[in-house]
Amino acid sequence: MTTTASSLRHETLRIAGEHVETRERIDVTYPYTGEVIGTIGKATLEDVRRAYRIARSYKSRLTRYERYQILMRAGEIIASRLDEISRLITLESGLCRKDSLYEVGRASDVLLFAANQALVDDGQVFSCDLTHHGKSRKVYTLREPLQGVITAITPFNHPLNQVIHKIAPAIATNNRTVLKPSEKTPFTAYVLADILYEAGLPPEMLSVVSGDPREICDEMLTSDDVDLVTFTGGVPIGKYIAGKAVYKRQILELGGNDPIIVMEDADIEEAATLAASGSYKNSGQRCTAIKRMLVHASVADRFVDLLVEKTQALKYGDPMDPDVDMGTVIDEEAAIYFETVVNEAIAAGATLRCGNVRKGALYSPTVLDNVTLDMRVAREETFGPVSPVIRFGSIEEAIRLSNGTAFGLSSSICTNRLDYITRFISELNVGSVNIREVPGYRLELTPFGGIKDSGLGYKEGVLEAMKSFTNTKTYSLPW
Ligand code: NAD
Numbered sequence: 269m270t271t272t273a274s275s276l277r278h279e280t281l282r283i284a285g286e287h288v289e290t291r292e293r294i295d296v297t298y299p300y301t302g303e304v305i306g307t308i309g310k311a312t313l314e315d316v317r318r319a320y321r322i323a324r325s326y327k328s329r330l331t332r333y334e335r336y337q338i339l340m341r342a343g344e345i346i347a348s349r350l351d352e353i354s355r356l357i358t359l360e361s362g363l364c365r366k367d368s369l370y371e372v373g374r375a376s377d378v379l380l381f382a383a384n385q386a387l388v389d390d391g392q393v394f395s396c397d398l399t400h401h402g403k404s405r406k407v408y409t410l411r412e413p414l415q416g417v418i419t420a421i422t423p424f425n426h427p428l429n430q431v432i433h434k435i436a437p438a439i440a441t442n443n444r445t446v447l448k449p450s451e452k453t454p455f456t457a458y459v460l461a462d463i464l465y466e467a468g469l470p471p472e473m474l475s476v477v478s479g480d481p482r483e484i485c486d487e488m489l490t491s492d493d494v495d496l497v498t499f500t501g502g503v504p505i506g507k508y509i510a511g512k513a514v515y516k517r518q519i520l521e522l523g524g525n526d527p528i529i530v531m532e533d534a535d536i537e538e539a540a541t542l543a544a545s546g547s548y549k550n551s552g553q554r555c556t557a558i559k560r561m562l563v564h565a566s567v568a569d570r571f572v573d574l575l576v577e578k579t580q581a582l583k584y585g586d587p588m589d590p591d592v593d594m595g596t597v598i599d600e601e602a603a604i605y606f607e608t609v610v611n612e613a614i615a616a617g618a619t620l621r622c623g624n625v626r627k628g629a630l631y632s633p634t635v636l637d638n639v640t641l642d643m644r645v646a647r648e649e650t651f652g653p654v655s656p657v658i659r660f661g662s663i664e665e666a667i668r669l670s671n672g673t674a675f676g677l678s679s680s681i682c683t684n685r686l687d688y689i690t691r692f693i694s695e696l697n698v699g700s701v702n703i704r705e706v707p708g709y710r711l712e713l714t715p716f717g718g719i720k721d722s723g724l725g726y727k728e729g730v731l732e733a734m735k736s737f738t739n740t741k742t743y744s745l746p747w
């Protein structure tokens with residue numbers, strides 16, 4: 269698919285549902301061709317302040333059933349526009365159609381879980397006659413939406429799913445949100461907002477703004493109208509937010525450097541299949557992508573051969589081609605970075621087995637053997653389709669290597685030995701351990717998030733997000 273000037277898309281801000289024009293605009297490009305595919309509004313500080321003022325002064329009275337209905341209806345609308353939304357994701361991100369179709373499916377799951385969870389009252393009851401000085405009373409708990417507004421800031425890598433993981437739990441808990449999607453992939457967020465309004469969401473409950481982060485983000489982090497900041501993105505900005513959004517609740521989902529650990533007893537064919545899909549899906553741009561492959565030396569040669577075979581079997585290229593398995597990365601600058609760290613590793617002694625070919629933002633899936641943890645390609649987060657293989661000799665070494673970076677998001681373990689499995693579960697410093705599955709495996713409902721530089725340990729996933737987005741009030745009655 270090519271774009272022409274006549275198909276350029278222009279999105280205005282959505283302040284409480286109103287389309288607000290701005291004096292200045294920001295270009296959005298298609299990473300595959302580099303052409304401008306449209307523009308978005310560039311909000312001023314006054315636009316942002318107005319969005320918060322409206323949100324702050326609105327109190328949603330939607331019943332649980334009404335919230336359920338809005339979320340379910342939004343899911344139906346998304347399903348009916350699956351193809352169009354998937355194309356839009358592909359266009360703004362360069363992710364291939366297989367990836368963008370999968371993403372739209374995930375978004376429907378998020379809506380389904382959030383809708384159903386909106387029906388659940390998890391209030392608790394405590395009898396007070398439990399001790400010798402007890403009383404004939406009961407204490408009850410009640411969840412309330414936040415007094416102030418939620419600020420949601422999202423990254424480029426899943427233009428729909430990252431956004432919906434913040435918005436759906438906010439709606440399910442009757443909160444009001446001001447969202448700032450990534451300026452690299454903003455269109456899908458605007459489409460989602462319109463779908464939610466169409467599904468019956470009171471417009472005051474959601475505003476979407478975009479602009480120059482250096483101009484508008486401090487207001488989004490420090491405004492008195494804000495109670496909570498939920499952010500998904502890289503470590504530098506996550507830590508900036510941690511220092512800036514003082515006395516706000518903070519949910520920070522940051523980077524990862526997830527390993528797959530392949531033990532000597534593993535099914536090597538299965539391990540190589542998991543490694544390839546965990547490394548290249550979404551062009552390697554998942555916080556939970558496999559970014560290091562730690563392989564027992566006794567099986568490493570076979571593993572690497574199989575991995576190279578699977579890597580070369582992958583079709584990469586034109587993101588709009590429905591048969592392509594991997595599109596571009598987000599932009600040429602990112603692709604150049606991968607090329608640079610891979611070349612650095614080769615110069616330091618790593619062996620290039622395949623890939624490391626770049627054309628604009630298209631970067632081929634790449635296998636590097638004989639990598640060591642001191643190389644940048646393994647130590648830092650390489651947010652792209654690179655598979656660095658590090659060989660080890662014992663489980664102690666595997667655990668040390670795995671824990672040897674600043675990150676602690678997720679992990680994948682290939683073994684059938686229960687003694688190994690129990691040690692990995694207890695000794696890896698991460699948020700999740702997936703046995704014989706990719707690190708990114710989860711339900712949209714289940715708790716998700718990392719520790720160390722990957723996050724503060726407060727989880728996302730529909731259920732946990734709904735807990736974070738509420739205050740628990742207790743009340744007691746004579747009984
Ligand atoms: P990024 O940190 O560059 O940007 C994320 C968002 O922050 C964008 O919307 C950006 O506009 C905004 N931003 C920029 N400056 C800001 C400021 N001063 N204050 C507040 N916000 C500001 O991240 P990215 O490049 O879009 O995404 C890639 C990163 O996201 C990777 O590190 C990846 O691991 C991480 N990520 C983490 C998870 C997770 O759940 N842990 C999931 C997906 C992606």
